[in-house]
Amino acid sequence: xxxxxxxxxxxxxxxxxxxxxxxxxxxxxxxxxxxxxxxxxxxxxxxxxxxxxxxxxxxxxxxxxxxxxxxxxxxxxxxxxxxxxxxxxxxxxxxxxxxxxxxxxxxxxxxxxxxxxxxxxxxxxxxx
Numbered sequence: 001x002x003x004x005x006x007x008x009x010x011x012x013x014x015x016x017x018x019x020x021x022x023x024x025x026x027x028x029x030x031x032x033x034x035x036x037x038x039x040x041x042x043x044x045x046x047x048x049x050x051x052x053x054x055x056x057x058x059x060x061x062x063x064x065x066x067x068x069x070x071x072x073x074x075x076x077x078x079x080x081x082x083x084x085x086x087x088x089x090x091x092x093x094x095x096x097x098x099x100x101x102x103x104x105x106x107x108x109x110x111x112x113x114x115x116x117x118x119x120x121x122x123x124x125x126x127x128x
Contacts, residue, residue, distance in 0.1 A: 004033050005078050006126060007071075008046060008058040011036025011116030015106045016057070024124065026079055034125050038116040041126040055103040069095030 007023070009016040020034055035041045037051050037058070050058055050065065059071040066074045069092060076083050102109075119125045 005031060005059065005061040005074070006033045006035055006045075007075060008035050008037050008042050008051075008060070010054045010057075011038045011118070012113045013054075013106055013110070014112055015102075015110040017113075018110075019057075023075065023079075026081070027124075030124070031078055032075070032124065035127065036116050036118060039118060039127045041128060055100070068099045072099070 007020070009020055011017070023032060023034075035045075037046075037054060042051055045060070046058065046065075050067075053067075056067045057071045059066045059074045061074055061078070069090075073086070073095075076086075118127045
């Protein structure tokens with residue numbers, strides 16, 4: 001039996017929130033779940049050192065944890081997006097360099113919220 005795919009993201013990052021909203025629209029089969037790294041759910045299901053690194057998205061699928069560009073490619077694979085094939089043409093180290101470059105500048109480029117606002121009454125969001 002396949003377990004759920006959970007995307008853990010920085011809940012105060014506006015770029016991250018925008019990407020989550022985009023994934024919600026693309027997830028026609030309702031296969032993705034979301035949890036801010038600041039949530040109790042994340043704290044209960046991830047190691048502390050993973051949670052403290054807010055500079056990466058974390059994807060947990062079938063008890064395997066992925067981060068940075070690999071996490072993004074796992075999500076594209078789950079959604080059956082044609083972009084998933086970029087994984088075969090772009091080396092991980094290069095994709096991770098681009099990922100790190102954007103991640104380090106995301107607050108200054110896109111801004112951030114004062115605090116993480118958890119979506120309420122949406123079963124796709126795992127908070128508690």
